[in-house]
Amino acid sequence: MVDAPTAGSEENVADAFLQGGPSLRNASGPYFGSYGGRWMPESLIAALDEVQDTFEKAKADPDFIAELKDLNKNYSGRPSLLTEAKRFSEHAGGARIFLKREDLNHTGSHKINNVLGQALLAKRMGKTRVIAETGAGQHGVASATAAALLGLECVVYMGAEDCRRQALNVARMQLLGATVVPVTNGSQTLKDAINDALRDWVSNVEHTHYLLGTAAGAHPFPAMVRYFHEVIGEEARSQILEQTGKLPDAIAACIGGGSNAIGLFHAFLDDSSVKIYGFEAGGEGVETGRHAAAISLGRPGVLHGARSYLMQDEDGQTIESHSISAGLDYPSVGPEHSYLADIGRVTYEAITDTEAMDAFSLLCRTEGIIPAIESSHALAGAIKIGHRLTEGKDNPSEVTVIVNLSGRGDKDVETAAAWFNMLDEEGHVKGTTLSTRKPKGPSERAAEADADGNEDQK
Amino acid sequence: MTEQFASKSAEAIDRAKAEGRAALVGYLPAGYPTVQESIEAGIALARNGADLIEIGIPYSDPVMDGPVIQAATTEAISNGFRVANVFDVVAGITAATDAAVLVMTYWNPVMRMGVDEFSRRLAEAGGAGLITPDLVPDEAHEWFEASDKYGLDRVFLVAPSSTPERLDMTVKASRGFVYAVSIMGVTGTRTSVSSSAEDVVARAHAAGAERVCVGLGVSNPDHVREIAAYADGVIVGTALVAALRDGGVDAVGQLTKNLSAGLGRAAAEA
Numbered sequence: 001m002v003d004a005p006t007a008g009s010e011e012n013v014a015d016a017f018l019q020g021g022p023s024l025r026n027a028s029g030p031y032f033g034s035y036g037g038r039w040m041p042e043s044l045i046a047a048l049d050e051v052q053d054t055f056e057k058a059k060a061d062p063d064f065i066a067e068l069k070d071l072n073k074n075y076s077g078r079p080s081l082l083t084e085a086k087r088f089s090e091h092a093g094g095a096r097i098f099l100k101r102e103d104l105n106h107t108g109s110h111k112i113n114n115v116l117g118q119a120l121l122a123k124r125m126g127k128t129r130v131i132a133e134t135g136a137g138q139h140g141v142a143s144a145t146a147a148a149l150l151g152l153e154c155v156v157y158m159g160a161e162d163c164r165r166q167a168l169n170v171a172r173m174q175l176l177g178a179t180v181v182p183v184t185n186g187s188q189t190l191k192d193a194i195n196d197a198l199r200d201w202v203s204n205v206e207h208t209h210y211l212l213g214t215a216a217g218a219h220p221f222p223a224m225v226r227y228f229h230e231v232i233g234e235e236a237r238s239q240i241l242e243q244t245g246k247l248p249d250a251i252a253a254c255i256g257g258g259s260n261a262i263g264l265f266h267a268f269l270d271d272s273s274v275k276i277y278g279f280e281a282g283g284e285g286v287e288t289g290r291h292a293a294a295i296s297l298g299r300p301g302v303l304h305g306a307r308s309y310l311m312q313d314e315d316g317q318t319i320e321s322h323s324i325s326a327g328l329d330y331p332s333v334g335p336e337h338s339y340l341a342d343i344g345r346v347t348y349e350a351i352t353d354t355e356a357m358d359a360f361s362l363l364c365r366t367e368g369i370i371p372a373i374e375s376s377h378a379l380a381g382a383i384k385i386g387h388r389l390t391e392g393k394d395n396p397s398e399v400t401v402i403v404n405l406s407g408r409g410d411k412d413v414e415t416a417a418a419w420f421n422m423l424d425e426e427g428h429v430k431g432t433t434l435s436t437r438k439p440k441g442p443s444e445r446a447a448e449a450d451a452d453g454n455e456d457q458k
Numbered sequence: 459m460t461e462q463f464a465s466k467s468a469e470a471i472d473r474a475k476a477e478g479r480a481a482l483v484g485y486l487p488a489g490y491p492t493v494q495e496s497i498e499a500g501i502a503l504a505r506n507g508a509d510l511i512e513i514g515i516p517y518s519d520p521v522m523d524g525p526v527i528q529a530a531t532t533e534a535i536s537n538g539f540r541v542a543n544v545f546d547v548v549a550g551i552t553a554a555t556d557a558a559v560l561v562m563t564y565w566n567p568v569m570r571m572g573v574d575e576f577s578r579r580l581a582e583a584g585g586a587g588l589i590t591p592d593l594v595p596d597e598a599h600e601w602f603e604a605s606d607k608y609g610l611d612r613v614f615l616v617a618p619s620s621t622p623e624r625l626d627m628t629v630k631a632s633r634g635f636v637y638a639v640s641i642m643g644v645t646g647t648r649t650s651v652s653s654s655a656e657d658v659v660a661r662a663h664a665a666g667a668e669r670v671c672v673g674l675g676v677s678n679p680d681h682v683r684e685i686a687a688y689a690d691g692v693i694v695g696t697a698l699v700a701a702l703r704d705g706g707v708d709a710v711g712q713l714t715k716n717l718s719a720g721l722g723r724a725a726a727e728a
Contacts (some may be wrong), residue, residue, distance in 0.1 A: 037597050041522050043617040198521040203643040301566045315541040316570030318518040
């Protein structure tokens with residue numbers, strides 16, 4: 001570990017930056033200030049070196065860049081749109097809110113950017129199998145998709161609690177040919193899925209690549225995952241310039257591990273006029289202890305290979321995080337975010353489940369877009385900063401804010417229906433069980449066929 | 459290896475060596491099933507043939523551990539184990555036996571207490587040093603300082619996947635002994651010991667390690683016998699934890715006795 005910078009030196013970094021000092025872009029790791037590194041078993045160091053080496057060579061290889069660009073364009077559907085949310089904006093103090101539509105990517109979230117990049121690297125390394133962890137299921141679905149596309153075996157570790165919350169995504173992964181392993185250790189959520197994926201990796205590292213889904217973990221993952229998501233911010237920056245003729249006043253994203261956020265933020269890090277906001281999951285409220293706000297309330301520690309802000313008790317045991325959003329239910333955060341928080345370049349705040357669900361509903365009804373609950377945290381945050389930035393302004397519409405709509409909400413329909421009291425006692429959507437006809441599934445069809453056969457024999 | 463002062467682990471291994479055998483290293487988690495019983499189990503280990511004892515700190519995210527140790531450490535935590543209890547366990551065992559007692563721990567609990575304070579308290583409790591499964595020398599700056607200050611052993615791991623450069627660096631960074639991981643995997647019993655173990659030990663010796671102990675997947679006297687032929691020490695964990703789970707302290711003593719027979723001591727004594 002490098003020496004931790006003192007508070008003084010961190011202020012110097014922020015000062016230097018504001019005075020047009022050194023760029024904050026393209027930080028290569030392994031350290032981001034005193035964060036990051038490789039707190040990993042020796043058994044995995046050689047594999048991490050191999051990933052790093054392959055990644056560095058690929059970045060410099062025009063063929064790799066061309067292949068990735070082609071997949072982004074012709075498979076994922078990039079560039080994703082930048083949509084002005086005009087009716088939603090009325091609820092944000094009149095600031096103009098623009099949505100970066102990562103929800104429109106193939107598989108429905110930003111996750112595809114990273115998995116295509118890493119799956120290509122896995123092929124380059126000659127690996128035949130990829131493993132992944134997933135919380136909301138978005139990264140698992142994206143990994144299963146990339147594996148199917150490139151002919152790789154895929155195993156996804158998913159907390160049993162998350163399997164329950166995101167059953168639809170479990171089925172999607174299975175349809176795509178992946179094996180989903182429910183994890184019943186610990187809190188049965190994302191962190192425990194990562195633990196089991198790491199145990200798998202150390203046992204099968206020879207032919208397996210660990211397709212880590214967020215900008216966290218041991219070097220080179222934080223810098224590498226960011227690299228594959230930088231396209232989000234690059235597109236958004238040129239799109240906003242094209243649509244409004246100026247840089248935005250603020251940009252916002254939700255933070256679990258922080259991959260969609262760092263992907264958006266990166267292009268704007270050196271634009272000192274642009275305020276940057278990360279919104280963590282405040283769960284039932286940060287005062288209740290049941291939340292996932294690692295930066296807001298954690299303290300630095302090591303988990304899953306990186307030093308970063310971490311929710312931990314006095315003994316250094318990880319505290320179980322809580323969020324209505326499976327994708328943000330993680331007790332730590334990517335190390336670059338910890339650094340950006342310490343130097344004051346990015347402001348991190350917590351959004352409660354209730355605030356996120358209110359924003360979820362608002363976007364559905366004002367824009368005709370069902371957002372992922374993860375992204376709804378960024379939307380709720382945008383409403384807050386919209387009000388803040390337009391306060392006392394004669395012409396609030398001069399204030400522009402980009403929100404990363406990191407994923408679509410199809411997977412969250414059941415959670416939302418329960419939250420908004422749309423289900424009956426049996427868990428069915430109210431008013432949908434009035435039909436007197438028998439359902440027609442495969443078993444019923446088979447039964448009918450049997451019945452027909454019996455008729456024939458008579 | 460750095461040898462600025464007497465290393466308790468090295469002395470224990472050398473005592474076994476003087477008897478013409480490899481050392482037996484036994485692992486048990488602190489606080490499993492209770493703090494007091496883990497002390498008694500540690501004493502039973504030492505009295506039945508273990509030369510060194512590894513006391514594991516139960517941790518919420520043990521990525522190098524298989525299901526048996528995970529279940530035990532999870533139970534210890536839910537039974538109220540606190541990290542500071544590990545010093546009571548170390549002190550309790552060192553007071554009653556001559557075994558060198560090391561603590562095996564994931565790094566975050568040490569970092570949370572403060573590396574210096576943790577080291578000071580471990581030394582005060584009579585501990586020999588630390589085995590650090592998720593701390594590589596590259597990140598161990600603070601631990602180098604504290605272990606030198608308090609005279610503690612630094613046991614880092616080497617693996618079949620370690621490059622010659624890393625093996626060299628890790629051997630130089632270690633004190634007491636080097637922990638050779640026999641297999642690419644996590645803790646747990648296996649039917650046979652991987653052939654890669656012998657190669658890792660040979661490479662570590664060639665890199666200058668005077669004492670190399672082998673762990674992961676070692677569970678019966680045959681494994682012990684096989685490894686004792688080429689390594690300076692044999693590390694057994696999961697099998698002992700399972701014995702404690704199923705048969706209590708007596709079962710730990712019995713299994714340790716059986717395992718130590720694999721070292722060749724029974725024959726020597728007869």
